[in-house]
Amino acid sequence: MNFLQAFKMAMKSILSNKLRSLLTMLGIIIGVTAVIALVAMGQGATKSVTEQVQSLGTNLLTVNILGRGSANTLKVNDAVAMKDKVEGIQYIAPASTQSTSVKYGTTSVTVSVVGTNADYALVKDYKVATGRFLAQIDLDVYQKVAVIGSSTATDLFGFASPVGEYILIQGTRYKVVGVLEEKGSSMAGSNDEVVMIPETSAERLFKSKGVRTVYVQVATTEQIDSVVTGLETELSGHFRGNTDSYRVFNQSDALSTLTSISDTLTLALAGIAGISLLVGGIGIMNIMLVSVTERTREIGIRKAIGAKKRDILIQFLIEAMVLSGLGGLLGIGIGVGAAQGASSAFNMDIVFSFNIILIAFCFSVGIGVVFGMFPANKAAKLKPIEALRFE
């Protein structure tokens, strides 16, 4: 008896008892659905976290100034001077941010106003859509110019061109010189609801000295560690050895931490789903055992007319495999559907990996083999006379 023949027999037997077959498969279906859907969502989360962190700029270091005593900021010139003292810094952008209201005509919005320099766009990966970005000369002469984010532009000006118009920031007139391209949102909120003004003007506007945040773009990934060390040395000197007054935040460290967290989460989800697959396998074994008892007479007849042990074993094993494999296929279908449903309902990112789907399918068929082996063996070992006598 060949494989195809055994497969046909198995299909016939499964189809002759549809409800029971479906209920038997249910465990596997749920298990595979859970694996596919949860892993898709887990990997989607990993991907979106990675993308968000990367959208903040690659090779980016963030220096946060916590301060020591009254010296709780870093002077802009000191910050920019670090670029020459530490090797490997490509761009350096000190920034002081305040959330404040910005007004154009009668329209007013509350956005983050960032006082910074020309490097900010390069560090944070902003691109200018129209007009220009801030320049060093704006800082030098305390120019009252502003570059606004794409959302802020639409909020204030609608479809009109903002370049050349004047906006009021805390009552002071600023000329809009540029509009940024849309960048999307990150964990820290929208990147497009923003207004950027020269750092020197910001100091006057906010009546504060210095900055509390410095963004540093490192030239190459290999230099990150040496730049971190260099910055720490500089800052330590500046704050007289008080290492608590500043913090250098490494983007790639954060990235790998986040990725490893979500990877662990995905693995844990897959593990839980895997357990339900195992439970499904036990369900299959249970039904196969019942089926062997019910069909003892059939087995007896088959053996009487010449079925060998192997034939009966293969028949029942393939039946278990087809059951679990079919359950696996259904589970994959439902899992893909469920993940897509969840992604559109909760606006989540999902990633389907072909490998996971293949593994889930092979695993479900494997479960059929493992849990079908015992019942199939029991069937194959039946003695023909006893099986024929069975009522």
Add this chain to the structure above:
Amino acid sequence: MTTKSLPDPLIRIKQLNKQYRMGGETLNALDNVSLTVNYGDFLAIIGPSGSGKSTLMNVIGCLDTPTSGEYWLDGEEVSRLKDNKLAEIRNRKIGFIFQGFNLLNRLTAIENVELPLIYRGVSAKERKEQAIEALRKVGLEERIHHRPVELSGGQQQRVAIARALAGNPPILLADEPTGALDTKTGKEVMGFMKELNALGHTIVLITHDPGISEQAKRVVKIMDGKLSEEEGGQNEFLTSV
């Protein structure tokens, strides 16, 4: 199938014993049984229940192995073979006709008839041809796609006979073939068996009903595991070899 004029008989059983252990006592289900069946024979084994006729039928049918003795079937000693080998012998040499038909209810008539051929490894096309041929022999070519539940008792038994015939085995082994049928249908089936015998099929029939056994060419009686030959109703045709 035509009667072969071979010197060897189809079945040669010599001093066969089968013992069962039941609660510490040894039961001799078959006690020194010797039996010869020639090609083309129509032999009836008659005996009351408990006489050992089922055991004899199981041994002849290679469903069970004897405790001691020799059993030559179609020129092969089969009394010491392993399970798998016995399955092969059953498949090639014996066509079973059971009392309760023993058809698989999930399968259609033709699928039931094809079953022994599947286990023999016959290709699908050939299998179908042979199964249709066997069903034609029993007059059921119109009903090949019916399931057993859609057929009458007599028709079911004829499907079972077709299944036994499909593999063209040298011997047909019938265990109370009329036991589950009414008298009229039983007669039809017996008439059919006689026809098959006339066509050259060797038939061994097991029954407890003397009315059935006397239609055979040769009758042996079994009692308490011992065989004794008795003259059958059609004993005049005994010289069939």
